[in-house]
Amino acid sequence: DQQVKQNSPSLSVQEGRISILNCDYTNSMFDYFLWYKKYPAEGPTFLISISSIKDKNEDGRFTVFLNKSAKHLSLHIVPSQPGDSAVYFCAASPFVNGNQFYFGTGTSLTVIP
Amino acid sequence: DAGVIQSPRHEVTEMGQEVTLRCKPISGHDYLFWYRQTMMRGLELLIYFNNNVPIDDSGMPEDRFSAKMPNASFSTLKIQPSEPRDSAVYFCASKRLGGTEAFFGQGTRLTVV
Numbered sequence: 001d002q003q004v005k006q007n008s009p010s011l012s013v014q015e016g017r018i019s020i021l022n023c024d025y026t027n028s029m030f031d032y033f034l035w036y037k038k039y040p041a042e043g044p045t046f047l048i049s050i051s052s053i054k055d056k057n058e059d060g061r062f063t064v065f066l067n068k069s070a071k072h073l074s075l076h077i078v079p080s081q082p083g084d085s086a087v088y089f090c091a092a093s094p095f096v097n098g099n100q101f102y103f104g105t106g107t108s109l110t111v112i113p
Numbered sequence: 114d115a116g117v118i119q120s121p122r123h124e125v126t127e128m129g130q131e132v133t134l135r136c137k138p139i140s141g142h143d144y145l146f147w148y149r150q151t152m153m154r155g156l157e158l159l160i161y162f163n164n165n166v167p168i169d170d171s172g173m174p175e176d177r178f179s180a181k182m183p184n185a186s187f188s189t190l191k192i193q194p195s196e197p198r199d200s201a202v203y204f205c206a207s208k209r210l211g212g213t214e215a216f217f218g219q220g221t222r223l224t225v226v
Contacts, residue, residue, distance in 0.1 A: 002154070002155075004155075006155075032213070034213075034214055036217075041219070041220075042219055042220075043117070043204055043206075043217030043218050043219045043220050044156070044204070044217045045217070046214040046215075046216070049213060049214065089155065089156060091156075096213055097211050097212060097213055099144055099146075099161055099163070099168070099208065100158070100169070101146075101158065101215060102158075103148075103155045103156035103157075103158075104155050105152070105153070105154065105155035106155055106156075
């Protein structure tokens with residue numbers, strides 16, 4: 001059973017606009033959330049994370065928002081750039097430094113120049 | 114550091130054959146993970162090791178799958194006999210004790226025909 005869900009398999013956005021990637025989870029015990037970015041023929045690389053004690057974490061053009069009551073998080077990319085075109089995986093863990101990461105199925109983002 | 118190194122990058126084998134995937138984690142990392150990526154399930158955790166000891170293998174799909182970590186710098190994932198439904202990209206990842214994210218290798222794309 002998929003505990004982390006990314007319901008949009010793909011997303012296309014114009015360069016310079018905002019990209020919003022969504023993620024839902026079912027397990028209320030999850031305490032730490034991560035986003036990974038994956039280019040073709042490469043492994044996923046860590047992008048940004050957020051602990052459940054926060055509702056927002058920002059790193060440059062990337063911001064992650066967490067809504068614990070809705071069990072929902074989102075990744076905002078502003079402004080979007082063609083180099084952001086990749087597959088984005090949402091992941092969750094019961095602990096900040098835990099070892100059980102539960103991943104979603106990924107959302108393929110295409111930023112159109 | 115060279116990062117997590119996986120070999121081979123691509124493997125094509127016939128159904129029924131034995132397949133061995135290899136992984137060298139980042140030096141000094143205490144945890145090693147094997148993941149499988151499929152379109153339907155995203156990144157699934159198959160098994161993870163702590164200090165070379167298997168901790169959780171509940172994600173290993175069948176007895177045909179086995180994993181070993183004979184030392185801190187090497188791990189293998191073996192499938193015997195292989196089946197077409199095992200075709201996927203297999204990732205190895207490692208993490209240091211107390212670390213908040215895992216670092217992934219480039220993956221092995223396995224095709225069983």
